[in-house]
Amino acid sequence: MTERLTVQRCRELLARREVSARELTQHFLARIERLEPRLHCFIEWDAADALAQADAADAALKDGVTHDRRPLLGVPVGIKDNIAVRGQALRCASRILGDFRSPYDATVVERLRAAGAILLGRLNMDEFAMGSSTENSAFGPTRNPWDPDRTPGGSSGGSAAAVAAGECPAALGSDTGGSIRQPAAFCGCVGLKPTYGRVSRYGLVAFASSLDQIGPLATTVEDAALLLKVIAGHDPRDATSLPDPVPDYTAPTEPDLRGVRLGLPREYFGSGLAPEVEQSVRKAIEHLRGLGAEILEVSLPHTPHALATYHVIATAEASANLARFDGIRYGLRVEGQDPIELYERTRGRGFGPEVKRRIILGTFVLSSGYYDAYYLRAQKVRTLIRRDFLEAFTRVDALVAPVTPTVAFRLGEKISDPLQMYLTDVFTLSCNLAGICGLSIPCGWTASPCLPIGLQLLGPPLGEHTLLRVARAYQLTTDWHRRQPPLATDGF
Template identity: 80%
Template sequence: MSPEWTIEDWLSRLARREVSARDTVGFYLDRIRRLDPQLRAFLEYDPGDALNQADAADRALAGGTTHQKKPLLGIPVAIKDNLAVRGHPLRCASRILGDFRSPYDATVIEKLRQAGAILLGRLNMDEFAMGSSTENSAFGPTRNPWDLQRTPGGSSGGSAAAVAARECPAALGSDTGGSIRQPAAFCGCVGLKPTYGRVSRYGLVAFASSLDQIGPLAGTVRDTARLLQIIAGHDPRDATSLPDAVPDYLSELDKGVRGLRLGLPREYFAEGLDPQIREAVMAAVRQLTNLGAEVLEVSLPHTPYALATYYVIATAEASTNLARFDGIRYGLRVDGQDPLELYERTRGAGFGSEVKRRIILGTFVLSSGYYDAYYLRAQKVRTLIRRDFLEAFQKVDALVTPATPTPAFRLGEKVSDPLQMYLSDIFTLSCNLAGICGLSLPCGLTREPQLPIGLQLLGPPLGEATLLRIAYAYEQSTPWHKVLPPVARGTSEAALAAASS
């Protein structure tokens, strides 16, 4: 058994009975025990529960259940801490939910169970998905497996770090402004944000309801496509869920890029982009050209307004969504002399500083006298940003951009400067405003220190199959997906020391 094995490798060996599901889970549990005291990607995992699930999978395999019927049978998948799993803690990396346990499964969890996946544990994140470094977690930061002094990104930092370190073969995250793609870029794995409505949000604790999407992270494009195949589809319990049929993503992968037109948005290659990232992304563009794609420059003229627009809309929706955490019905309760004092004390003790900052900002932009000036105007600009993308997709099949302006930064480097932290998502958040799909995959390493560089592909609504096809063609023609971080290459103290040096 090897950390280099993909989901496809595990499935073929499970089908031939060369390994058991118990072996598979045991392999990853051992890696978690060895690596996670340093990485802190997992907030909760139950070895006994995971092994019981593995034994059930082994019985199903012995009884003749095939991977055609249950395509993830025996495969461990880890879950971001804002997804509901029946009977398990649901804390969103916050203290305000206390010891609350979910009474039901999210739709994506139901789909994973139906596919035979084994739920391995819950992963760290920025509190209520508000952050770009996983430093806002109430339970401490996760560390990047490439360098333990650096952030894995956020808010799905635990998901990306766990996948990159091969503590699990795949994970689920959520993406409100880049929270899957930015950590995937920082940690050197593949992360996909589906089209808004492609994956049900039922059972996802809401941050910004018009922006949130659940998506997969994995070590390869094929594994990412396999997970998306499972979790995508219409759900009547989510009013925003799209009724469109789900294509066969895996069958589309081998079609190559010949004949596809790819756009380079000039606004994404402006001042502030790290020269090494620019160099790696342009090398990836040349590789895609060599593979047969046509590349042309396009413009998304309203891009400069995206950051401000996003932080008006996202904080306004967060202010509304987080009003339900009041200390009365569930979670933390700090009593007061009257209901108002109870609310104040509970929310003051339960929420971290970044969540409070966003609630205050969101409440302000929704308040009387400011709603039209901020929130309504932001919604109008959002429409213009979406229109930019739709016009570009009339000329090209997909857009190619950097995933992040810089490689992973050091822990603590941007905590005291929220604006600099927000700028970490400058290339990813427009995708959420427009409701389109986006994918990040590795396209290189920086020099001294060696840190991953992410290539972002953006596609039209429901264009995931095209993105996966482009990503797969690039991935298979380059070595970057095979380069594991120091922590993942071994479980020795020497490997950990190398990662933190």
């Protein structure tokens, strides 16, 4: 088996001049060319542009610039297709944006560039981040590297699959109801959803503005921590950005969890949880106990209402946010005899079925006579869900739970049943409603077929350092993160 090129390993090789940034980039581009016909993680990539960035990184390294100054210098990173990169297509895996190209960089992209990262290309996703399988992409589904007949999860399925397959050492995704953590669990990598406001949303195409958050996917906890350190921090261009200083998430820690209290939410271990998933998660919890953590049972009593609450709020905000895509200013335009017909034809042809479904539902819950019954009530329940978490965090430092009820399902298995698809996010979406942070880390594999299982850690607002401490301790004393899909083991 060949060595897995993590972000940290790339930095080591570059710092010791054992490989150049150009050679490293060529390696990942070669893997993309070889694996993309099977996996379809990327919507597009520009090899010439990536190599030009690599040459600039090599010049900086030659001039003595170190990774202490620019922590990602020469390291390739993939970008989800709903995050703006100047000069690149910004389609959100939808037809309605046509050939629109972004005139500016998102704040997270500016920070990646400042850190020296090489931007490889655009990663596939569910259209406008609406989905849990990456089957809703207008450019076709992404496949799971562990079993190409199965989904990588969604909506950041392209990001998770690319990292798991070794097409890039790390990637950015977005998480509105689990869209980083669920695909990370399905693909066997680390995914981190930061606290709402910890990372700027400027340049992220909005799905549900009060829920969306950008975060990293990587092969190790250390890599995810480094990317979070680079992209986190206040941004005056985002009114919801938090002013709190960014701690050093990369500070080394020991695998000693004495004094850490972890809560076990009883509502996350009920019916519908696959036996192999529950067994692996419970073994992981016992492992954490063995590292010194105190395990306490807690209750989040409003959890049963989270799924309905989420889909009222998320669809309402999506209906408002996607109203701007009308064929008038940019993107797809399908002419009509009058403006109404132009809107109908453009949106009818440009949006896919799942996006249309959510726009219609969101418009309904916001309509006259239904606003109080649905949207206003959902916001009140959201407050109760957040209070549940904050109350739990008065007793424990973090929560431990499954990421998903099952492992990755087959492509086509749930796409025609929206309710079954929505249920795959039942353990992740409360985190977004509450605005707290969450992390997924591999904790096991099913016997046959061999598919990853994820452990979810949930922390209080701005509690990322606690999640990373617990996740690092678990990773340092297990080897689940070292496993690679069979197609990812021939390489450098």
